[in-house]
Amino acid sequence: MTDIIDSRLQDGMQVCRNGHVITDLLHTYPDRGLSHCDRCGAATLDRCATCGLEIPGAVHVPGLVPVGRAQPPEFCSACGAPFPWSRKTELGMASDPLANLERLLRRLPRVIRQLRSRHGNRPPFQVADERDLEDLLRALLPIYFDDIRPQSRTPGYAPVNRTDFQLKPEGIALTIKRAPSRDCEKQLGEQLQEDVTHYEREGGCKTLVGFIYDPEGFLREPAPLELMWSKPQDRLELRCVIAG
Secondary structure, three states, X not given: OOOOOOHHHEEEOEEEOOOOEEEOOOOOXXXXXXXXXXXXXXXXXXXXXXXXXXXXXXXXXXXXXXXXXXXXOOEOOOOOOEOHHHOEOOOOOEOOHHHHHHHHHHHHHXXXXXXXXXXXXXXXXXXXXXXHHHHHHHHHHHHOOOOOEEEEEOOOXXXXXXXXXXXXXHOEEEEEEEOOOOOOHHHHXXXXXXXXXXXXXXXXXXXEEEEEEOOOOOOOOHHHHHHHHOEEOOOOEEEEEEEO
């Protein structure tokens, strides 16, 4: 019996940015793949972001089902670049800035709910519109990021100025929205595309994150919408996070 593994039997692995293995048989069972982790909500990847080499998964032998899952590698075997889950910050979070931002945005509704109960007779904190969301994120983003640059602009879909946030060292821009009503999927999709056009024209941004706050649950199927809207564009990657 030979100890050499036929590379044609080597399947691929999909891992979230926080290191949770989604599947190590991505090619054999592509339906097991996810756009976001079902345990922590972080985005998933199946190859090295530096050189593009696929993350190796289980060895697929027809007729046999592997027991358990392999552990994800810490570094790329081709270029040596660390994967997002290979290093941890002092807070115990992934060092990948995009994973930290997504984690913060997905937990933002919890923060808002906690601020409704305050000591004494202080009025509860309420999020009535995007301006309140901007104020809250301006206060919370410094938890993970040092260089935060608010950018005031008036997009074509808004009658007043909106504030986006640019995380310059990380090449990330963050735009904030609130789901306005039922059946607003088309409206929000068009807004995101206008945001993409703006940041592709401006340059200096690798990833545009569109955060949609939906406390009323107007978006009935947020997960498929995230998957549909989160995709590479001409000059940047669009990532969508819906939470409420």
